Amino acid sequence: MSTLTVFWIFGVIAMLGGLLCITRRSPIGSALWLVVTLFALAAMFVLLDAQFLAALQVLVYAGAIMVLFLFVIMLLNLGRPGPSDIRGTMGIGVAIVLAGVLLFQLRVLGTAAPPEAIALPPGTMAALQQREGIIGSVAGPLFDAYLIPFEIASVLLLAAIVGAVVLAKKRL
Amino acid sequence: MSFFVVVSLLKVVVVFFGMLSLVAGLTFAERRICAWMQDRLGPNRVGPQGILQPAADGLKNFLKEETSPALADTPLFTLAPLIAFVPALLTFAVIPFAAPLPTRWGLIPMVVADLPVGFLYILAIGSLGVYGIVLAGWASNNKYALLGGLRASAQMISYEIALGLSAVAVLLLAGNVTLSQVIAQQQLGAWFVVPLTVAFVIFLISAFAETNRLPFDLPEAEGELIAGYHTEYSAMKFSMFYIAEYSNMVTASALMATLFFGGWDIPLTTWDEGAPSVLKTLATLAAFGAKTFVFLFTFIWVRWTLPRFRYDQLMALGWKVLLPLALLYITIIAGAVWFTRVQLGWAYGPGMAWTLGGLNLVLLVLVVGWLDRGRIVSGSGTVREEAA
Numbered sequence: 001m002s003t004l005t006v007f008w009i010f011g012v013i014a015m016l017g018g019l020l021c022i023t024r025r026s027p028i029g030s031a032l033w034l035v036v037t038l039f040a041l042a043a044m045f046v047l048l049d050a051q052f053l054a055a056l057q058v059l060v061y062a063g064a065i066m067v068l069f070l071f072v073i074m075l076l077n078l079g080r081p082g083p084s085d086i087r088g089t090m091g092i093g094v095a096i097v098l099a100g101v102l103l104f105q106l107r108v109l110g111t112a113a114p115p116e117a118i119a120l121p122p123g124t125m126a127a128l129q130q131r132e133g134i135i136g137s138v139a140g141p142l143f144d145a146y147l148i149p150f151e152i153a154s155v156l157l158l159a160a161i162v163g164a165v166v167l168a169k170k171r172l
Numbered sequence: 173m174s175f176f177v178v179v180s181l182l183k184v185v186v187v188f189f190g191m192l193s194l195v196a197g198l199t200f201a202e203r204r205i206c207a208w209m210q211d212r213l214g215p216n217r218v219g220p221q222g223i224l225q226p227a228a229d230g231l232k233n234f235l236k237e238e239t240s241p242a243l244a245d246t247p248l249f250t251l252a253p254l255i256a257f258v259p260a261l262l263t264f265a266v267i268p269f270a271a272p273l274p275t276r277w278g279l280i281p282m283v284v285a286d287l288p289v290g291f292l293y294i295l296a297i298g299s300l301g302v303y304g305i306v307l308a309g310w311a312s313n314n315k316y317a318l319l320g321g322l323r324a325s326a327q328m329i330s331y332e333i334a335l336g337l338s339a340v341a342v343l344l345l346a347g348n349v350t351l352s353q354v355i356a357q358q359q360l361g362a363w364f365v366v367p368l369t370v371a372f373v374i375f376l377i378s379a380f381a382e383t384n385r386l387p388f389d390l391p392e393a394e395g396e397l398i399a400g401y402h403t404e405y406s407a408m409k410f411s412m413f414y415i416a417e418y419s420n421m422v423t424a425s426a427l428m429a430t431l432f433f434g435g436w437d438i439p440l441t442t443w444d445e446g447a448p449s450v451l452k453t454l455a456t457l458a459a460f461g462a463k464t465f466v467f468l469f470t471f472i473w474v475r476w477t478l479p480r481f482r483y484d485q486l487m488a489l490g491w492k493v494l495l496p497l498a499l500l501y502i503t504i505i506a507g508a509v510w511f512t513r514v515q516l517g518w519a520y521g522p523g524m525a526w527t528l529g530g531l532n533l534v535l536l537v538l539v540v541g542w543l544d545r546g547r548i549v550s551g552s553g554t555v556r557e558e559a560a
Contacts, residue, residue, distance in 0.1 A: 055292035063299025
């Protein structure tokens with residue numbers, strides 16, 4: 001099987017999963033189809049020689065975040081099919097307009113090429129992974145060139161967590 | 173078809189059937205060992221010493237009536253056992269179970285897929301097993317099953333963090349996440365259980381929670397939840413959960429053997445690290461099997477020794493003890509590895525391993541002393557004195 005065949009297989013799975021995710025009435029069904037999409041995307045990462053990202057995608061998104069989603073859905077007992085989110089002629093109209101704008105954007109993006117300045121010569125990633133290992137090529141920039149932004153993002157997330165606890169707890 | 177494809181397919185088939193027969197044997201071993209611990213005989217009627225009991229159980233489960241609750245979500249109710257079953261078998265794929273086998277066509281590594289992301293693959297696929305349990309609990313439309321599913325999701329996410337963090341220490345020392353490289357590194361010095369004893373203890377405790385085994389089998393606590401998430405399941409669907417639990421046990425045991433006890437390495441000799449031969453492959457397979465069996469026995473042993481934790485105790489242990497402990501431990505070990513490697517210029521070998529081992533002994537005494545705080549080791553007398 002060529003890479004292209006594999007790409008099409010997982011591309012179709014990802015698209016179908018995404019479509020079913022937004023059309024299911026039951027929140028549990030939606031969440032599960034989202035997991036399928038995340039899985040197909042992880043396969044895409046493998047095709048791009050980013051096995052580390054693929055593993056993290058499954059580990060963090062499919063394995064942890066979506067499980068928490070299911071946990072919340074089940075805890076609040078929202079699992080049964082509910083009413084549709086799009087109501088009335090007005091809602092449908094807005095949805096159609098937004099979908100049209102998005103399709104137009106995708107059409108433009110599809111024909112655009114990345115600027116020369118940020119394009120890497122072919123084989124750079126493979127050489128980098130050969131030299132620094134599959135994790136080193138991600139960890140190197142993260143803890144070296146981008147250390148400060150990375151730490152700021154961590155502090156931001158921590159602040160959000162503390163804020164959530166303070167808001168949720170009536171008595172501390 | 174290329175040689176690689178044929179060999180890979182062969183390995184998949186062998187590991188799959190090996191795993192299933194091991195699971196069958198394990199269900200039997202569990203019952204016999206439990207009986208032995210409780211001074212009973214256990215199943216001993218089917219075949220010599222009851223050895224065919226798993227076959228009889230399997231046949232019974234195939235022939236039993238399948239029930240499905242009237243208000244269950246049928247597609248998910250059917251899918252849930254499969255979702256529990258598949259990741260449990262998939263995780264074993266990256267664990268090397270013997271030294272490479274030399275053949276006329278070249279060296280065959282004795283692992284289904286030696287992925288460059290090795291250990292992360294196990295964490296990633298292992299984290300999917302919880303879906304089976306959660307969905308089983310929800311799709312059954314039974315409040316006890318739902319509670320079991322909820323507990324499973326919270327418990328497995330909590331302990332996954334401690335499990336992953338304790339393994340970070342291993343990856344720090346090995347400098348690699350590929351499991352075959354982790355084994356190769358351990359062959360240079362001592363097994364990682366020596367320089368990383370505390371990490372092993374955290375890993376072992378978390379592994380019990382991840383496999384839903386007693387003392388952490390809260391998702392199916394029969395005292396409070398009938399049978400938890402699989403209350404509504406019968407026949408082969410129930411069997412799937414059963415097989416999944418035991419496969420998870422096998423993978424967890426094999427993983428502990430690989431990460432902390434040298435994998436297929438034979439102790440006290442460097443014979444197994446020389447040029448590959450068929451004999452070496454068989455001998456290392458036996459060594460790996462023996463190590464894995466020790467942990468499988470420990471799983472069974474603990475199950476029939478300790479009572480079940482309360483749910484709040486389980487969560488407190490995970491978040492307030494194991495997680496801070498693992499974080500602190502990574503900091504200490506990273507410092508120690510940096511000091512010995514960069515400042516002293518040592519490479520990993522027996523010297524570095526035993527130096528770190530000494531550090532770990534001190535840490536372990538401190539941790540156990542702090543956890544014990546006037547309970548088991550120092551005796552209950554101290555508690556009575558405090559109360560008085």
